[in-house]
Amino acid sequence: MNAAPPVSSLLGTRAAALREAAGYAVGRSSEANVAQALRVTRQVNRRLAFSGEHTVIALAGATGSGKSSLFNALCGTQLAISSVKRPTTGRAMAAVWGQTMPGDLLDWMDIPVRHLMETTPAGLDGLVLLDLPDYDSIVTAHRGEVDRLVAQVDGLIWVVDPQKYADNALYEGYLSRFKAYADVMLVVLNQSDRLAPADLSAARDHLRSLLAAAGLGKAKVFTTSALNGAGIDTLRAEVAALVKSKRLAATRLLHDVESAALLLAADLNRERNRRVSDTSAVRLVAALSSAAGVAQVADAVRLATQTRGTTLTGWPLVSWLGRLRPDPLKRLHLEAFAPAKTAAPGEAGVPTTAALAGRSALQVSDIQQAQVSTALRNLCDDVSRGLNPGWAQAVREASLSHEHTLADELDAAVTTTDLGTSTPVGWWRFVRVVQWLLLTVAAIGLAWLGSAPVTKYFGISPLPLYRWHDIPLPTWLCGGALIGGFLLGILVSFGVRASANHRATAATAALQAAIRTVADTAVLTPVNTELERYARFVAALARALP
Amino acid sequence: MAAGLEQALSELRRELMQVSLPLPLPTATEASTTAVQLAAQLGDYVLPRLKNLEAPLLAVVGGSTGAGKSTLVNSLLARVVTRSGVLRPTTKSPVLVYNPADEHWFDDNRILAGLTRTRATSDAPTALQLVPEPSLPVGLALLDAPDIDSVVTANRTIASTLLAAADLWLFVTSAARYSDAIPWDFLTDAAARAVVLAVVLNRVPPEAAEIVPDDLRRLLDERGLAEVPLFVVPETTATAAGLLPDAAVSELRSWLATLAADENERRAVVLQTLDGAITQTIAKTQAVAQAITDQVSAATVLGADATAAYQEAARIVSTQVSDGSLLRGEVLARWHEYIGTSEFTKTLDAKVSWLKERFLGLFRVAPAAGTQVQLAAGSGLEVLLAEAGDAAAERAAQAWDDNPAGRNLLRAHPELARSSASYQAALARTIHEWQADVLNLVAREGKDKRKTARIAAAGVNGLGAALMLFIFANTGGLTGAEVGVAGGTTVVAQKLLESIFGDTAVKTLAQTARDELAARVQGLLASELARFTKVLDELDIDTRQPRRFHKLAAEVDTLRRERELTTAGQRGTVLLPPPELLSLTAPVHSAAESAADFDDIVDAELVEEEPENTPPDVTETTAAGTTPDTTPDATQYPTPDSLDAATEDGVSL
Numbered sequence A: 001m002n003a004a005p006p007v008s009s010l011l012g013t014r015a016a017a018l019r020e021a022a023g024y025a026v027g028r029s030s031e032a033n034v035a036q037a038l039r040v041t042r043q044v045n046r047r048l049a050f051s052g053e054h055t056v057i058a059l060a061g062a063t064g065s066g067k068s069s070l071f072n073a074l075c076g077t078q079l080a081i082s083s084v085k086r087p088t089t090g091r092a093m094a095a096v097w098g099q100t101m102p103g104d105l106l107d108w109m110d111i112p113v114r115h116l117m118e119t120t121p122a123g124l125d126g127l128v129l130l131d132l133p134d135y136d137s138i139v140t141a142h143r144g145e146v147d148r149l150v151a152q153v154d155g156l157i158w159v160v161d162p163q164k165y166a167d168n169a170l171y172e173g174y175l176s177r178f179k180a181y182a183d184v185m186l187v188v189l190n191q192s193d194r195l196a197p198a199d200l201s202a203a204r205d206h207l208r209s210l211l212a213a214a215g216l217g218k219a220k221v222f223t224t225s226a227l228n229g230a231g232i233d234t235l236r237a238e239v240a241a242l243v244k245s246k247r248l249a250a251t252r253l254l255h256d257v258e259s260a261a262l263l264l265a266a267d268l269n270r271e272r273n274r275r276v277s278d279t280s281a282v283r284l285v286a287a288l289s290s291a292a293g294v295a296q297v298a299d300a301v302r303l304a305t306q307t308r309g310t311t312l313t314g315w316p317l318v319s320w321l322g323r324l325r326p327d328p329l330k331r332l333h334l335e336a337f338a339p340a341k342t343a344a345p346g347e348a349g350v351p352t353t354a355a356l357a358g359r360s361a362l363q364v365s366d367i368q369q370a371q372v373s374t375a376l377r378n379l380c381d382d383v384s385r386g387l388n389p390g391w392a393q394a395v396r397e398a399s400l401s402h403e404h405t406l407a408d409e410l411d412a413a414v415t416t417t418d419l420g421t422s423t424p425v426g427w428w429r430f431v432r433v434v435q436w437l438l439l440t441v442a443a444i445g446l447a448w449l450g451s452a453p454v455t456k457y458f459g460i461s462p463l464p465l466y467r468w469h470d471i472p473l474p475t476w477l478c479g480g481a482l483i484g485g486f487l488l489g490i491l492v493s494f495g496v497r498a499s500a501n502h503r504a505t506a507a508t509a510a511l512q513a514a515i516r517t518v519a520d521t522a523v524l525t526p527v528n529t530e531l532e533r534y535a536r537f538v539a540a541l542a543r544a545l546p
Numbered sequence B: 001m002a003a004g005l006e007q008a009l010s011e012l013r014r015e016l017m018q019v020s021l022p023l024p025l026p027t028a029t030e031a032s033t034t035a036v037q038l039a040a041q042l043g044d045y046v047l048p049r050l051k052n053l054e055a056p057l058l059a060v061v062g063g064s065t066g067a068g069k070s071t072l073v074n075s076l077l078a079r080v081v082t083r084s085g086v087l088r089p090t091t092k093s094p095v096l097v098y099n100p101a102d103e104h105w106f107d108d109n110r111i112l113a114g115l116t117r118t119r120a121t122s123d124a125p126t127a128l129q130l131v132p133e134p135s136l137p138v139g140l141a142l143l144d145a146p147d148i149d150s151v152v153t154a155n156r157t158i159a160s161t162l163l164a165a166a167d168l169w170l171f172v173t174s175a176a177r178y179s180d181a182i183p184w185d186f187l188t189d190a191a192a193r194a195v196v197l198a199v200v201l202n203r204v205p206p207e208a209a210e211i212v213p214d215d216l217r218r219l220l221d222e223r224g225l226a227e228v229p230l231f232v233v234p235e236t237t238a239t240a241a242g243l244l245p246d247a248a249v250s251e252l253r254s255w256l257a258t259l260a261a262d263e264n265e266r267r268a269v270v271l272q273t274l275d276g277a278i279t280q281t282i283a284k285t286q287a288v289a290q291a292i293t294d295q296v297s298a299a300t301v302l303g304a305d306a307t308a309a310y311q312e313a314a315r316i317v318s319t320q321v322s323d324g325s326l327l328r329g330e331v332l333a334r335w336h337e338y339i340g341t342s343e344f345t346k347t348l349d350a351k352v353s354w355l356k357e358r359f360l361g362l363f364r365v366a367p368a369a370g371t372q373v374q375l376a377a378g379s380g381l382e383v384l385l386a387e388a389g390d391a392a393a394e395r396a397a398q399a400w401d402d403n404p405a406g407r408n409l410l411r412a413h414p415e416l417a418r419s420s421a422s423y424q425a426a427l428a429r430t431i432h433e434w435q436a437d438v439l440n441l442v443a444r445e446g447k448d449k450r451k452t453a454r455i456a457a458a459g460v461n462g463l464g465a466a467l468m469l470f471i472f473a474n475t476g477g478l479t480g481a482e483v484g485v486a487g488g489t490t491v492v493a494q495k496l497l498e499s500i501f502g503d504t505a506v507k508t509l510a511q512t513a514r515d516e517l518a519a520r521v522q523g524l525l526a527s528e529l530a531r532f533t534k535v536l537d538e539l540d541i542d543t544r545q546p547r548r549f550h551k552l553a554a555e556v557d558t559l560r561r562e563r564e565l566t567t568a569g570q571r572g573t574v575l576l577p578p579p580e581l582l583s584l585t586a587p588v589h590s591a592a593e594s595a596a597d598f599d600d601i602v603d604a605e606l607v608e609e610e611p612e613n614t615p616p617d618v619t620e621t622t623a624a625g626t627t628p629d630t631t632p633d634a635t636q637y638p639t640p641d642s643l644d645a646a647t648e649d650g651v652s653l
């Protein structure tokens, strides 16, 4: 470990990054790839938790190529059984060079048969050599053991022989998966004694070319004979060099991490700065506003304001008729829930039953619902262009995360928004006073005019009838005040209309702000959170890769 | 009879060549390979063999790379006809060795038509090197095949093809390879289809001689191949030319010579393998048919999923169109404008008084505003249809995505997940056309009645609009405050229409307009759905093929049985050499020794001995379990003439 901090520290950061990336990718990227990434990070943790002083190298190969014989040759004793009968080796066996037996490590690898070597030749201290079963015989159980261990060991020596060195089972079944590990793998052409020297070098060259064609040009090729010992020393020296570097475990795991990360990164769109665009958001808010009935409410506000204004400021003789009209806001169960400041007496402020239940009487039509669905879909399409299907699906699901409560949230937003209709406009009261004054004046005039028979009946002297332009003053008073009130009513109605429009605009703005908040919590935030997750995934993956 | 069988089999071959299993179902990969292999076997072997039962017996020497097949063939012939070597694999083109008298059987494309005949050594996987060899008996051909297990894919393919076309397998393995999985896959297959088979255990070193042959025998027994003759060839030093000492192969050579000499035996071999191949073809055809059925059902499910998604869309739209959904906002505003006073209808109750009805009859309407109502109604419909189409596409795509077969299709056609590019335009056109229909309806109806003056007053556009509104709220379904507004609106529209056309006519008009809308929406959605069905259609799955397969398989089976009856006298399990010949008796020769006595043996056994013609004894041919009483010395080879003679009166099918 201490000899090579770069590899092991690199391994630590990359494995952590891979685990992070896999965590983000759960349920989004291909299940198998995520599982593989998690498996690899677990493997890294486990392997690093064990002795860093030991390097596990396995002899792997076809049945009868001489793995057990080579194992014995390297051990210098007949530990493994080798035989002409095939297949012979059924379970892996370990030989350990050094002071201690790495029990935990071998337990983890599930290798019960282990031997601690008595003598330790120079350079082999720390080597754990494994003799594996075959992968190509009719005993398929052997293949399972090989596959399991091949994934766990630190280094591999592939043993082939003159008859089997070109077998497809080796290349398609194993080597093609180990391209990335070529630099830390050895390939041994055993049974060299069976070939004439010229044939041997021809076969070795051919083996090299086959390896190169399979993408393993970097693998070192040796020739040995377990029978006569040729090439065994060279092989042992090469193994010793691998053991001495103490980097084999970390290098192998690093390759594992890299391969798993590459799997996750396959056909990945690396664009990270994905956010819902302003145009999409605006379109969504517009659709939501329409669905929430903002226009309808604004119309009601306009109409209600106008009705109330006219009722208040109109000519009192007719304006009371306005009270008979249903208040459009009340009809929507809206007014009561506006945070009433000083509700005009008798006008609003008495919550209806529907309003108490917290629902407006606004009806969301299918058209509006359809507009919302379309806006949501377009927003997702827009933001997940080029995204892998799994991630695009996650974005879509995020956009629909509040699907079932959206209508209620929108309604709540509308019902709790202050529509600004709870109080009459200030000048309305003044006009109202003026109107009543005028009406009083008219009444006085009328009373004056009507006083003549009364005075006469009671024998009182009649009230003086001043005239102006030949018309009695009370007539002036009565007629003038009535006409004045009527005219004022007409005049003021323009103002009322302006107030109504103003209040409708203000209500629209307030409603839209409330709906924007709903859009944020129900759609934009979930979608952006998912996009953020994607960005983190891509970033973590980039850190896991060289 | 044979003609009938031939015809049925070539029909079957044609069908097999047309098998297409495009959906990635669990059964698909294997069945496609099976179909290709069966078609190839029928063309390469079964059909030509049926046509020419008297053609020479083709023994294919097959097995693992490096087992020594080429060396063995050369050694059997005592002459290098095919290259052997240390580089694996050496043999890449098959080499066919036959007696020159048999040349006419092989130089045309009767069997293995896919291979180009050549006289020179070749490495091309599609070449077949022809080697006439006088020392080989007439009526027997040896084929040195490429290996079954090396990295060279072409070798593995051609080796399978050749073994499928063999009358007899000489399956070569070695002491190093005898428990490899891949050769055993082939042997198991051979057992399954009752190929006549001999196994050669080659390159057995002295230390293995006691153990390995017995172990191999055990493995053969376990796999139902107990009857198979096993030849053990010791590992010897080859001559400079790469030939094995003669003693090592003499046993095998005499077995072959015996077989070649006995025409009945040969024919029995031919018939057994042929019948096995046909029987297996029948069985495998059923599996292929099942795989096609699986494809059909998977495609049906996918089609049904997509259809369900669009049916749901049509259902939603039809509800929305009639439940008053469209009678809101813009449509109502325009309608109110049209009938003059919005306040009036807003306060209008659902129950309209008789007086108001009268009043409506005289209603003054603004004809130009009718168009506005239609536009508003149209844009509402447009929104609904656009959403319905998109949602249906999404639902259908989701269903496909949940299905492995569908997922593949969806990956190839990602555009399916949304409505087609032309959908928006198409739906606008649909709505426009429907509105034109409605106006036509109204105009036509108006012509019949003499109400032209009143129609002119309301305007065709306005009446069309009224009819649309009437339809949109026809089933009611409105609740609460909506009834007051929309309900009132429809009543107004209804009264307007009834005042002009009368109420039965209005009902008919509405029904016609509604039907037309439904039909147009159906058509619109159907053309969207067609994108999915087109993808499925392009898969080109032949739904009727499974039935044809079952029929053909049954027919072939019947004809095969009939033929079996007529040839019953000649049938039976092919006999094997006597047991003593199967043991390792040959001494291990040195290279020099073997080179010396090599010629002698060849001269004595294969070349110079003039074959005596032993007439074939058809009736007395081997019954199961007996062994022919032949030794190498007694071996007789038929001349070409005698072979012809024998075939003329010999066998009829």
Ligand SMILES: Nc1nc2c(ncn2[C@@H]2O[C@H](COP(=O)(O)OP(=O)(O)O)[C@@H](O)[C@H]2O)c(=O)[nH]1
Residues within 6 Å of the ligand: A061, A062, A063, A064, A065, A066, A067, A068, A069, A070, A081, A082, A083, A084, A085, A087, A088, A089, A134, A190, A191, A192, A193, A194, A224, A225, A226, A227, A228
């Ligand atoms: N000639 C020769 N035979 C060998 C050599 N190595 C192993 N063998 C033989 O090959 C056979 C199988 O060897 P074994 O070690 O059991 O192979 P494994 O299945 O790969 O473990 C045994 O009979 C060995 O004696 C070698 O280098 N030369």
Ligand SMILES: Nc1nc2c(ncn2[C@@H]2O[C@H](COP(=O)(O)OP(=O)(O)O)[C@@H](O)[C@H]2O)c(=O)[nH]1
Residues within 6 Å of the ligand: B064, B065, B066, B067, B068, B069, B070, B071, B072, B083, B084, B085, B086, B087, B089, B090, B091, B147, B202, B203, B234, B235, B236, B237, B238, B242, B244
């Ligand atoms: N010593 C010895 N070598 C053999 C024997 N049979 C085959 N060989 C060698 O094995 C190698 C492969 O033989 P070859 O006939 O090309 O095998 P094929 O791939 O099965 O056709 C060649 O180098 C042969 O010389 C044998 O019985 N003894």
Ligand SMILES: [Mg+2]
Residues within 6 Å of the ligand: A067, A068, A069, A081, A082, A088, A089, A132, A133
């Ligand atoms: Mg072993």
Ligand SMILES: [Mg+2]
Residues within 6 Å of the ligand: B069, B070, B071, B083, B084, B090, B091, B145, B146
């Ligand atoms: Mg060969």
